[in-house]
Amino acid sequence: MMEQKTRYQLEEVPLAKLEKIGIKKDFITKMEQKELSDFLNGFRSQKLYTINAKINDESYRIPAKIRLQKEEGEMKVRIHPIQRLHIPDSFMGHSFSKEERAALLQDKNIGKTIELQDFSGKKDNYYLGIDAKTHEIIPLKQKNIHVADKIKGVTLTAAQKDKLSNGEKVQLKGMTGRNDKKFSATLQIDPAGRNISFTNFKQEKAAAQKQEKSETQKQGKAQKVGG
Helix, strand or coil: CCCCCCCCCHHHCCHHHHHHCCCCHHHHHHCCHHHHHHHHCCCCCCCCEEEEEEECCEEEEEEEEEEEEEECCEEEEEEEECCCCCCCCEECCEECCHHHHHHHHHHCECCCCEEEECCCCCEEEEEEEECCCCCCEEEEEHHHCCCCCEECCEECCHHHHHHHHCCCCEEEEEEECHHHCEEEEEEEEECCCCEEEEEEEEECHHHHHHHHHHHHHHHHHHHHHHC
């Protein structure tokens, strides 16, 4: 089923443990290819699943994201329930400034790369964002994201590519979407989605239609003169 190599194999998924927390075995068959690939790589699921949980000895059914994690040879299922949106004073060794906290709360994205320290004490440059569904703070190593030279048919300038790579927003025009329709949008690295997000979409068909109308009128005049 999987064409590309992933951290974990399909047969390693602990279906019995998933059933115990209330997720049916056939949930994997409903996953799209990329979603399944991400799940088998140990990333948080894109979707929220309703799971069994005990809070103060009371049983509940709550929405949560899930991910796989192998510890000492045993595959475990990690649960990520919806949390109250809260920005702590510091995260992975980094103390947030007032501006950084505001960016995380407003944009769900810190808008730049920052140096963080992992559990082993190793430092690296990260993007940082908020998961829109669970409100968790999500770090993503900068080196794990590759910004392509061309996006949706538009070649990025060196400045645009640098800004995107550094976690900043970039306005890009003339991109080609579905049905070959041109559009513009704001692009930014999304740490929670581990990809580039597109926001503030604007269709550019109005300009295209105006140009097409102008060309049609010119052709009509040319035909009239020629006739």
